[in-house]
Amino acid sequence: MSEVTTITEPGAAIDAQGSLERWIQSRAEPELLASRRREGWADWLAEPMPTRRMEEWRYTDISGLDPEAYSPVSTTGDRARSKEDLPGPVREVLDSDRKRSAVFIQHNGTVEHVRVDPDLAERGVVYAPIDEIAGSHPEILERFLFRSDVAQSERKLWALHTAMLSGGYVLYVPKNVALPHPVHALRYVDEAGGLVSSHSLIIAESGAEITCIDEYLSPDLDAESLSLNGVEIFGAENAVVRYLALQHYGRGVKHFSMQHANTGRDSTLNVFNVTLGADLARCDVSAHLLGPGSESEMLALWFGDRDQRFDHHTLQNHAAPHARSDLLFKGALAGQSHSVFRGLIRVAEGAQLTDAYQTNRNLLLSDKAKAVALPNLEIEADDVRCSHGATVGQVDETQLFYLMSRGLSRPEAERLLVLGFFDEVLSRVPLEGTRERIREAIELKIGLSR
Amino acid sequence: MPDNETVTDLGLDEYKYDFVTDEKPLFKAEKGLSEELVRQISAHKDEPEWMLEFRLKALETFYSKPMPNWGGDLSTLNLDEIYFYLKPQDHMERSWDDVPENIKQTFERLGIPEAERKILAGVGAQFESEMVYHSLKKEWEEQGIIFESIEDGLRKYPELFREHFATIVPPQDNKYAALNSAVWSGGSFVCIPAGVKVEIPLQAYFRVNAEQMGQFERTLIICEEGSQAHYIEGCTAPVYTTESFHSGVIEIVVKKNARFRYTTIQNWSNNMYNLVTQRAMVHENANMEWVDGNLGSKLTMKYPSCYLVGERAHGEILSIAYAGDGQHQDTGGKVVHAAPNTTSQIVSKSISKGTGRSTYRGLCKVYDGAINSKSNVECDALLLNDTSRTDTYPYIEIDENQSSIGHEASVSKVGEEQLFYLMSRGLSEEQAMTMVVRGFIEPIAKELPLEYAIELNRLIELEMEGSVG
Numbered sequence: 077m078s079e080v081t082t083i084t085e086p087g088a089a090i091d092a093q094g095s096l097e098r099w100i101q102s103r104a105e106p107e108l109l110a111s112r113r114r115e116g117w118a119d120w121l122a123e124p125m126p127t128r129r130m131e132e133w134r135y136t137d138i139s140g141l142d143p144e145a146y147s148p149v150s151t152t153g154d155r156a157r158s159k160e161d162l163p164g165p166v167r168e169v170l171d172s173d174r175k176r177s178a179v180f181i182q183h184n185g186t187v188e189h190v191r192v193d194p195d196l197a198e199r200g201v202v203y204a205p206i207d208e209i210a211g212s213h214p215e216i217l218e219r220f221l222f223r224s225d226v227a228q229s230e231r232k233l234w235a236l237h238t239a240m241l242s243g244g245y246v247l248y249v250p251k252n253v254a255l256p257h258p259v260h261a262l263r264y265v266d267e268a269g270g271l272v273s274s275h276s277l278i279i280a281e282s283g284a285e286i287t288c289i290d291e292y293l294s295p296d297l298d299a300e301s302l303s304l305n306g307v308e309i310f311g312a313e314n315a316v317v318r319y320l321a322l323q324h325y326g327r328g329v330k331h332f333s334m335q336h337a338n339t340g341r342d343s344t345l346n347v348f349n350v351t352l353g354a355d356l357a358r359c360d361v362s363a364h365l366l367g368p369g370s371e372s373e374m375l376a377l378w379f380g381d382r383d384q385r386f387d388h389h390t391l392q393n394h395a396a397p398h399a400r401s402d403l404l405f406k407g408a409l410a411g412q413s414h415s416v417f418r419g420l421i422r423v424a425e426g427a428q429l430t431d432a433y434q435t436n437r438n439l440l441l442s443d444k445a446k447a448v449a450l451p452n453l454e455i456e457a458d459d460v461r462c463s464h465g466a467t468v469g470q471v472d473e474t475q476l477f478y479l480m481s482r483g484l485s486r487p488e489a490e491r492l493l494v495l496g497f498f499d500e501v502l503s504r505v506p507l508e509g510t511r512e513r514i515r516e517a518i519e520l521k522i523g524l525s526r
Numbered sequence: 527m528p529d530n531e532t533v534t535d536l537g538l539d540e541y542k543y544d545f546v547t548d549e550k551p552l553f554k555a556e557k558g559l560s561e562e563l564v565r566q567i568s569a570h571k572d573e574p575e576w577m578l579e580f581r582l583k584a585l586e587t588f589y590s591k592p593m594p595n596w597g598g599d600l601s602t603l604n605l606d607e608i609y610f611y612l613k614p615q616d617h618m619e620r621s622w623d624d625v626p627e628n629i630k631q632t633f634e635r636l637g638i639p640e641a642e643r644k645i646l647a648g649v650g651a652q653f654e655s656e657m658v659y660h661s662l663k664k665e666w667e668e669q670g671i672i673f674e675s676i677e678d679g680l681r682k683y684p685e686l687f688r689e690h691f692a693t694i695v696p697p698q699d700n701k702y703a704a705l706n707s708a709v710w711s712g713g714s715f716v717c718i719p720a721g722v723k724v725e726i727p728l729q730a731y732f733r734v735n736a737e738q739m740g741q742f743e744r745t746l747i748i749c750e751e752g753s754q755a756h757y758i759e760g761c762t763a764p765v766y767t768t769e770s771f772h773s774g775v776i777e778i779v780v781k782k783n784a785r786f787r788y789t790t791i792q793n794w795s796n797n798m799y800n801l802v803t804q805r806a807m808v809h810e811n812a813n814m815e816w817v818d819g820n821l822g823s824k825l826t827m828k829y830p831s832c833y834l835v836g837e838r839a840h841g842e843i844l845s846i847a848y849a850g851d852g853q854h855q856d857t858g859g860k861v862v863h864a865a866p867n868t869t870s871q872i873v874s875k876s877i878s879k880g881t882g883r884s885t886y887r888g889l890c891k892v893y894d895g896a897i898n899s900k901s902n903v904e905c906d907a908l909l910l911n912d913t914s915r916t917d918t919y920p921y922i923e924i925d926e927n928q929s930s931i932g933h934e935a936s937v938s939k940v941g942e943e944q945l946f947y948l949m950s951r952g953l954s955e956e957q958a959m960t961m962v963v964r965g966f967i968e969p970i971a972k973e974l975p976l977e978y979a980i981e982l983n984r985l986i987e988l989e990m991e992g993s994v995g
Contacts, residue, residue: 129595131595131596425912425913426912428912438924440924440926440927440929441927442927443894443926443927443928444894445927446923446924446925447922447924448921448922448923448924449920449922449924449933450919450920450921450922451918451920451933451935452917452918452919452920453907453916453917453918453919453935453937454915454916454917455907455909455915455916455917455937456914456915457909457912458909458910458911458912458914458939459912459939460909460937460938460939461936461937461938462936462937462938463934463935463936463937464918464933464934464935465932465933465934465935466920466922466931466932466933467930467931467932467933468892468922468924468929468930468931469929469930469931470927470928470929470930
């Protein structure tokens with residue numbers, strides 16, 4: 077690793093406007109970003125802290141969350157010069173033999189590496205850190221950054237994320253450009269007690285086609301770290317966007333991911349969340365179906381063990397007619413882990429001929445695990461087809477018996493059944509390489525948990 | 527299917543019970559709520575000291591609890607404008623002939639005497655805030671069945687009453703249960719002795735009359751071991767210009783091996799706020815069924831619940847809601863599995879018409895240790911117009927891995943294919959539409975006693991009148 081120039085004062089307090097201002101100035105950013113930060117900070121101070129009396133936070137208590145308890149992660153001046161400068165786990169992912177159209181690597185607050193297939197760059201594909209874009213393509217940020225329709229319950233953390241933004245990228249794909257391979261972003265955190273606030277802004281112009289992967293990694297951290305993460309996806313007419321968030325942080329992390337995808341006319345969206353790591357991981361995933369004829373598929377898998385808390389909240393927001401959305405979220409829980417699924421299908425008045433479906437299935441593997449499911453519908457149009465279903469159950473004893481009679485131990489048999497349970501979701505991932513990456517991560521997690 | 531213009535007119539607009547009896551109450555408290563009022567009610571009823579204390583404590587609880595931040599819109603409900611207590615007569619009537627003529631007329635128009643004649647059951651008819659008429663079949667008295675007004679229950683069976691009262695729905699449970707606990711008046715006290723089977727349903731028919739009259743009925747039902755009974759409550763109220771308010775509490779204990787069914791058909795007028803807490807404690811191997819029909823009111827918030835506290839207890843909730851123009855039916859059911867091998871089922875059907883909104887809100891909770899619990903929830907919603915709205919908010923909280931829990935919901939409009947088929951068989955569009963809607967609520971209607979099923983079907987027909995071009 078090159079010599080570290082810490083721009084941030086170590087342990088810089090972010091408690092008051094004054095020190096925030098110093099922090100902003102120390103980052104020497106374009107005014108566009110600095111003003112968004114100030115707006116974010118003002119919102120953070122104005123919005124009430126979520127409490128368990130708010131329906132959306134009924135099962136997750138974050139009233140004690142204090143940003144002053146964390147220091148913003150450090151930002152070094154230099155990028156990695158060679159692969160050897162990168163953290164080991166990141167190298168491992170890179171070494172796996174997979175084709176990528178572009179790669180982005182962020183280590184704490186530092187963007188270590190960005191590379192785009194030169195052919196694609198020539199065709200106008202932009203893939204760069206947000207602060208760079210603020211200089212080179214301010215019009216993109218002006219138009220899209222922090223422009224999503226964020227729900228009231230999410231605003232407090234969204235504001236903090238905006239104010240404390242520390243890295244992230246913009247992916248812009250011009251009209252009718254199809255990326256042949258996934259764009260893979262890796263974020264690695266190893267500063268204990270840090271606050272990382274990273275953003276992904278993904279824009280697909282009409283007819284563009286992309287697969288985008290965000291992967292979150294860390295070792296087990298001995299002081300609690302906070303990860304705030306914002307994702308905004310804009311798909312124009314006929315665009316196809318496949319997005320995967322693979323979160324396998326170590327322990328000691330609180331992770332809040334706020335994802336907003338917006339669909340244009342006849343566009344296709346696929347958002348897949350895999351939640352394996354962190355002490356507390358909360359994902360708010362919203363698909364805003366703004367264009368008539370658009371289609372959204374939301375998928376998620378989670379495997380919790382020990383005392384992990386996973387919280388998935390979804391919104392299928394049908395604002396336009398003739399749109400279709402489907403959701404399949406499956407979770408397995410071992411140890412004393414808890415999970416919450418709260419999904420809402422909202423069909424606005426006038427969004428006729430909507431098809432919207434939602435399924436949540438939970439597998440409880442231990443008698444101390446707990447699952448809460450809240451599949452909700454709010455429908456204000458009459459010519460619609462909507463349904464939802466939720467189940468909570470256990471591993472089928474007869475299937476276990478069968479596998480054990482074939483010589484497998486009980487944990488082995490259980491592990492196979494969990495993989496089988498997840499397969500319904502995994503099989504919906506069209507790219508084999510991506511599917512394999514997810515499967516590996518899950519197998520690692522399940523294997524380690526025993 | 528015609529275009530939407532033609533189905534805008536299904537209205538509950540002409541309310542069929544739109545009449546007001548010229549009533550002469552003997553005692554009418556001041557509008558609004560106060561400690562003084564609570565003391566007055568208690569003194570009027572000549573209650574023991576512990577009940578007065580209970581009421582006063584509940585009043586404090588009511589004041590201290592925040593308004594619910596979920597459910598329907600309660601912002602236009604002004605408790606200062608409501609009469610909390612009204613007593614039309616100062617003694618209980620034993621026979622039909624003694625019931626005052628104007629009250630009788632009201633019942634007549636509701637078909638009560640008919641129910642009385644036909645069902646030959648005890649009628650605890652609640653008019654205003656007290657039981658004015660209460661007859662009990664002789665053979666039931668011989669069987670030892672207690673079917674009294676709640677006030678008489680407290681007077682005649684003080685020990686049994688105190689043992690169970692407010693144990694199932696304590697005042698701290700929710701803001702409106704606290705309010706009811708403070709100002710309750712009227713309702714039934716029922717006890718079915720061990721092993722006794724009641725073949726004919728017990729009925730309590732009551733209505734709210736005086737304008738702005740809050741009705742805070744309180745019912746306590748005790749089913750001793752191995753008993754079986756069916757209780758029916760139906761209510762309807764005339765239309766008034768200002769809001770009315772009803773907040774009842776129903777408590778039921780179903781002891782070991784007992785079976786009990788509680789049926790409600792609620793058809794309050796369209797300016798009524800109806801906030802009711804209904805709960806049953808279901809013990810070992812016992813069976814509790816709620817059949818809950820909500821057709822009227824401006825806003826109903828009612829979630830009958832079964833707490834399955836004994837092994838192999840079973841709870842069932844059948845719910846039907848009809849939300850016409852301007853109505854909001856926020857209904858559903860709760861099942862709590864707190865013992866092993868308990869099972870439950872919730873079936874909910876709702877119809878939204880015009881600007882009506884129907885909401886299913888339910889809870890399925892399985893506590894740690896309630897092994898082999900099974901629960902299944904099904905919700906179907908039918909939307910008749912593009913201005914109608916439906917919501918589904920089920921809560922599923924599972925702490926036990928050895929359980930099997932499912933929830934399913936679907937939303938649809940009346941199928942064009944179904945209409946086309948029926949019309950090709952010679953039915954008019956309106957007839958076809960009515961038939962589809964009736965088919966939709968069939969699973970609930972068939973669980974009702976015949977008279978009620980007929981009444982329900984008649985109501986649906988009435989609602990559907992003029993619904994199609």
